[in-house]
Amino acid sequence: MKQMGKMLLTRPSFKEIVMGNTAVVRAMVEAGTKVVTAYPGSPTPEIATAILSIPKPERPFYFEFSVNEKVATEVAYGAAVNGHLSTVFFKSVGLNVAADTFVQLSLVNIIGGMVIVLGDDPGANSSQNEQDNRHFAHMTYTPVFEPANPTEVYHYYKAAAELSQQQHMPVILRLTTHVCHAKENVTFQTWRREDYDAAPRFDPANGPYIPLTADTSPMKRQALRNLEAAETVASQTGLNRWIDNGNKKRGIITAGLPFLSLMDVLQTATADKPDILKLGVVYPVAGDLIEKFLIAHREVKILEELDNELEKEIKMIAFDKNIPVRIIGKMDSDDWMGEYTPDKVHDVLRKAWPDMLAPRTGPGPIDVPVPDRPAQLCPGCGHRSAFHAIKQALADTDISVADIGCHTLGYLPPYALGQLLMCMGASTGIGSGLSLFNNTRKVVVFMGDSTFFHAGLPGIVNAVFNQHPITMILMENGTTAMTGHQDHAASGKNANQTTAPIPVRKVLEGLGVQHIYEVDTYRQAKLTARVKQAVSDTAFSVVIARHPCMLKFDREQRRDLSFQRRQVAIDPEKCRQIHDCVKVFGCPSFILNDDGQVKVNPDLCIGDGSCLQTCPASAINAPKPVSEG
Amino acid sequence: MVLSQFNIYLAGVGGQGIGLISEIILRAADHAGHPVKGVDTHGLAQRGGIVVSQIRIGQDVHSPLIPAGRADLVVALERHEALRAIVGALKTGGTLVYYNTVWQPLPVRLGSEKQVSKETVSDACNRRQIKEYPVLKPDLTDPHMQNIAVLAVIDQESLIPGIKTGHFITAMEDLMAGDMLAGNRRLFQDRKGLTAGP
Numbered sequence A: 001m002k003q004m005g006k007m008l009l010t011r012p013s014f015k016e017i018v019m020g021n022t023a024v025v026r027a028m029v030e031a032g033t034k035v036v037t038a039y040p041g042s043p044t045p046e047i048a049t050a051i052l053s054i055p056k057p058e059r060p061f062y063f064e065f066s067v068n069e070k071v072a073t074e075v076a077y078g079a080a081v082n083g084h085l086s087t088v089f090f091k092s093v094g095l096n097v098a099a100d101t102f103v104q105l106s107l108v109n110i111i112g113g114m115v116i117v118l119g120d121d122p123g124a125n126s127s128q129n130e131q132d133n134r135h136f137a138h139m140t141y142t143p144v145f146e147p148a149n150p151t152e153v154y155h156y157y158k159a160a161a162e163l164s165q166q167q168h169m170p171v172i173l174r175l176t177t178h179v180c181h182a183k184e185n186v187t188f189q190t191w192r193r194e195d196y197d198a199a200p201r202f203d204p205a206n207g208p209y210i211p212l213t214a215d216t217s218p219m220k221r222q223a224l225r226n227l228e229a230a231e232t233v234a235s236q237t238g239l240n241r242w243i244d245n246g247n248k249k250r251g252i253i254t255a256g257l258p259f260l261s262l263m264d265v266l267q268t269a270t271a272d273k274p275d276i277l278k279l280g281v282v283y284p285v286a287g288d289l290i291e292k293f294l295i296a297h298r299e300v301k302i303l304e305e306l307d308n309e310l311e312k313e314i315k316m317i318a319f320d321k322n323i324p325v326r327i328i329g330k331m332d333s334d335d336w337m338g339e340y341t342p343d344k345v346h347d348v349l350r351k352a353w354p355d356m357l358a359p360r361t362g363p364g365p366i367d368v369p370v371p372d373r374p375a376q377l378c379p380g381c382g383h384r385s386a387f388h389a390i391k392q393a394l395a396d397t398d399i400s401v402a403d404i405g406c407h408t409l410g411y412l413p414p415y416a417l418g419q420l421l422m423c424m425g426a427s428t429g430i431g432s433g434l435s436l437f438n439n440t441r442k443v444v445v446f447m448g449d450s451t452f453f454h455a456g457l458p459g460i461v462n463a464v465f466n467q468h469p470i471t472m473i474l475m476e477n478g479t480t481a482m483t484g485h486q487d488h489a490a491s492g493k494n495a496n497q498t499t500a501p502i503p504v505r506k507v508l509e510g511l512g513v514q515h516i517y518e519v520d521t522y523r524q525a526k527l528t529a530r531v532k533q534a535v536s537d538t539a540f541s542v543v544i545a546r547h548p549c550m551l552k553f554d555r556e557q558r559r560d561l562s563f564q565r566r567q568v569a570i571d572p573e574k575c576r577q578i579h580d581c582v583k584v585f586g587c588p589s590f591i592l593n594d595d596g597q598v599k600v601n602p603d604l605c606i607g608d609g610s611c612l613q614t615c616p617a618s619a620i621n622a623p624k625p626v627s628e629g
Numbered sequence B: 001m002v003l004s005q006f007n008i009y010l011a012g013v014g015g016q017g018i019g020l021i022s023e024i025i026l027r028a029a030d031h032a033g034h035p036v037k038g039v040d041t042h043g044l045a046q047r048g049g050i051v052v053s054q055i056r057i058g059q060d061v062h063s064p065l066i067p068a069g070r071a072d073l074v075v076a077l078e079r080h081e082a083l084r085a086i087v088g089a090l091k092t093g094g095t096l097v098y099y100n101t102v103w104q105p106l107p108v109r110l111g112s113e114k115q116v117s118k119e120t121v122s123d124a125c126n127r128r129q130i131k132e133y134p135v136l137k138p139d140l141t142d143p144h145m146q147n148i149a150v151l152a153v154i155d156q157e158s159l160i161p162g163i164k165t166g167h168f169i170t171a172m173e174d175l176m177a178g179d180m181l182a183g184n185r186r187l188f189q190d191r192k193g194l195t196a197g198p
């Protein structure tokens, strides 16, 4: 069996099939990165998986999951001004959380170098939006390298680190979902491990490090100078590719994953293939190169995912240099939306040049309806048991606010709990607002335990401080479940060692929360009673609804060879086909047959038994061992 | 053999083990000397939602994403997802191999929509000249190994050009060790009771 951790530390050059998120870790190793920080979020958590596959004593850099993206950025920055090449990675919307710190980075002299690895998510595969983080780069004069595949991820990280070390400026490596998760055979270079002098090199004389009043203006000037230097690098780097198809009329400027889609689509071109300029650095752009490309063509299409950042830059160049070229940018709102898959690129290009591509032929018509399959809470999930119980404590008119995590899925039928969602930690503040001028509808807000530490605390402090009489239900499962079970401050473990868990209850008590209730979510009647009590309290109240993540628990159990699978069964004698188990409690392990009979899916039931109490006819038999054949 | 392009679209439900079978096929293609690219779904959908993985083999492939209706082979681990994948991804005249189990989607469990039957899948296949291999291994007790039963059929019926038994086994050895490897290998090579085909 191949060991990822070993592979990542191989000294001689080698080839391996890896995903983009793994390739970037080998690049960190080769580049001599010393500090890496992160907060989990799709599409980036597998970067951490790769890092953690290297046993702690052999890890050539320090790694931590910080408590949120802002803190992660600060830790990486602090390390970098001590002279260590550092990297922080997180998902697209993580940059919003990190922003207050991030926007200052380009102003300061980052002597060690710092790369910000962003996992943007065009198409919002697993995010609340598909924000284009290149806007942040423009706002802060921060260069952006944008690879298209795992091989480029590896090379671009090293180039980004080099620029950052050279100019002492932050550099963004912008990955997108299907670059992070794409897999291919990547050739890695030799790793020459060099001796490293870890002496702390922070020196105020390298500053100013205090961006205040009069100093901010020279600092900004330096940031702009750094950007100019970055443009020279962008122009000279081997990361831009000019593909000459001998077309004097048409050219396409593109970058990242859309480039790969373009190469696929052009295989079916019915007219001469356009020339292509694929940019490796998308901000600042290589001005001279773009100028040459514009001059060499009569029409240039800008093929760009999400917003029109390249388009604006390129049109500026054409205008300033007075180049007689027709530039085709975004043509309608569709062009601004979604991931630029081969199909999307086909449609986008056809709009610009209808003669070049035939209409897209889909799979051919079959109009067979297939029932939707929304994501679901897992069998045995404590959140399900909680929703089932909480629903019984609330009136239909009460308002429930969701937060980010597995428990967000409570918004779906059959629970329909959590009627608004914004971003991590937002539920308490939103709920507080909903409680104003409102004496008739109770307000209940949900929050996960990782989110509690991430961005939850300010909203809670505010609710206590400003006396908002809402109820928070803390969905405590001991882990950051949705993103793959990363430990958090109350887990008792960090990425490097065991730690004393920070007890959520004591934190709440310390903040002055008067009404705190704790219930295991499998005890549904008790949970219902506690929530009823909490919503009738006249001050801010918290119900800690606790149960360990059963997906994590079940996986750990199955690793044990002596593990005995157990499952519940429906007693056909007792079943009155009330269907509460399948339609109200809604565990995916229940099967509803056409004749109204309910069965248990042997592939799914984990024998947790949380369903037993939901059957008015007591027709669900307690979990029994299943025989292994 | 130089393959121009062969696209494999894999689909299942979060928790079924699409990731493993996909990684085995990807590596087997590499061991067989083909250029190959792949991409998996991670994140939110893994929680009981639709999980998709795409593998593209051949010289003329750039993006890891398969255009709609251009998959040569659909590998599904569940019946609804088999139907969804052939409707959206599989080319006319392509091949479907799927494990014939059902994980009812939410609307079916709520009683608002009907469960997809085996006949519905076959009917859709017939209309599009799709060759269909529903797989079942009744003596299989661990549902997490249904993916390997499907892999056995892919190998037995030579559904991926140029990939041989040995390539699959080497790929499995890349990814697993000890009891897990032994168990999966045994199942992969034990074709007893394995049914495939209409």
Ligand SMILES: Cc1ncc(C[n+]2csc(CCOP(=O)(O)OP(=O)(O)O)c2C)c(N)n1
Binding pocket: A039, A040, A041, A042, A069, A091, A093, A094, A097, A127, A128, A404, A405, A406, A407, A424, A447, A448, A449, A450, A451, A452, A475, A477, A479, A480, A481, A482, A483
């Ligand atoms: C700012 C930000 N960072 C990261 C994420 C990614 N993310 C989505 S769900 C989630 C897990 C939250 O964990 P927790 O609050 O413990 O809830 P659980 O999933 O365990 O129920 C995270 C980190 C995000 N959506 N937004």
